[in-house]
Amino acid sequence: MNAVDSALAAARAQFAIAISFHIVLAAFTIGLANFLMVLEALWLWRGQRIYLDVYLYWLKVFALNVAVGTASGLILEYQFGLNWSRLSTQAGDILGPLMFYEVQAAFFLEAGFLGIMLFGMKKVGPRLHLFATCAVALGSLISAFWILSANSWMQTPAGYSLGANGRFIAESWWAIIFNPSFPYRLTHMTLAAFIGTATLVAGISAWQLLGERQNPRARLAYSMALWLIVVLTPVQILVGDLHGEHSLKVQPQKVAAIEGSWTRPADGEGEPLRLFALPDMAERRNHWEVAIPRVASLYLRHDLSGTIAALDEFPPEDIPPVPAVFFAFRVMVGLGLLMMGQGLVSVVLRWRHRLYAARWMLRGCVLMAPAGFLAMLSGWVVTEVGRQPFTVYGLMRTADSLSSVSRQQVIGATWTILAFYLVIFGVGLWVLLRLLREPPHEDEPGPQPTLADETGKS
Secondary structure, three states: OOHHHHHHHHHHHHHHHHHHHHHHHHHHHHHHHHHHHHHHHHHHHHOOHHHHHHHHHHHHHHHHHHHHHHHHHHHHHHHHHHOOHHHHHHHHHHHHHHHHHHHHHHHHHHHHHHHHHHHOHHHHOHHHHHHHHHHHHHHHHHHHHHHHHHHHHHHOOOOEEEOHHHOEEEOOHHHHHOOOOHHHHHHHHHHHHHHHHHHHHHHHHHHHHHHOOOOHHHHHHHHHHHHHHHHHHHHHHHHHHHHHHHHHHHOHHHHHHHHOOOOOOOOOOOOOEEEEEEEEOOOOEEEEEEEEOOHHHHHHHOOOOOOOOOHHHOOHHHOOOHHHHHHHHHHHHHHHHHHHHHHHHHHHHHHOOOOOOOHHHHHHHHHOOOHHHHHHHHHHHHHHHOOOOEEEOOOEEHHHHOOOOOHHHHHHHHHHHHHHHHHHHHHHHHHHHHHHOOOOOOOOOOOOOOOHHHOOOO
């Protein structure tokens, strides 16, 4: 490995570390902000104190998550200038405004109302406070909109022209923002944020119910989270299928890597579903392959004899790292199926009036607590590693996006970032565990409304 390749690998590893920390916190912010919005709306609508208690309890978790997430996001932003300055130079006319819109429209919206949401209930009253909560929830979704628009443009570039020295120049902002893969990625990621939050809330509430089974507030959070899993996991699977069909059209190498398909099957044989294999990049084949004939043709082509472009049909230098994409996809799908099973089991237990009594289900939900975010991270690996060796797909290679930095410089910065993250996340995790040690109780401490007659008591 030469010096350039070594520096590139180090820079990619650094970015992967930074984004892996930040994306979980950002997704939890999106999911938890909308969960709080629903809780406060139910409190005002039904006039039952139990919703306010659960709201105040999870509001403390939300505040902690925002604080830690903001710290992790700052480091991520700096990497574009430090490690990926050539990408910033070549594609800055497009990516720069999209990132600015995210800050201008979303960050200020969230930050402007966050103070009211956290501390203003005594000052502004319940209805205006609900408006602030809705603004923060909306701001989190707008932030996701712009970030995913920028990322999707790098996956499926549109609305541009190439100027001097290969710089990307914006020609149609409508085509840039609503590029071909954007609707699929926005929907898929938003659902992932909601489902990840639901599995985490369900797991934490189940853990609390194992120690205090009759706690009605822990039961409420547990029940709401499981209902969300029941409703959204089938929708996510459908969206994922549509996203995969679109990726087959615009990024066939990625889909071939997902399937571990090195050679196209003979006519009429169809594409097998490879449950397990060890892809070998050097020999361009799979070892220890376990496959079910024709099944992949059914979900890829909706035809038992259909095939896809295989990896040997593309230049070797344009093929992504197959093992990472292959295994990450199977982790994502496996966890998704487990979460759908979790939701179906909860429906059966509700019908049998054993949802809160089944301790094996409570323990299972505790184990499944990180499943949604682990599936999301696996999906992110599929998306980003599957795009390689390009940053702007088909137009700009990752190696051409790197700054003039040495491997030693990148590794030194990486250790500094890791140390910072360990401190920030270590303190954040310690505070979080202290917050979650006790389940929510009646008259949960926190900012109280000034107009109690508007809401009533349960």
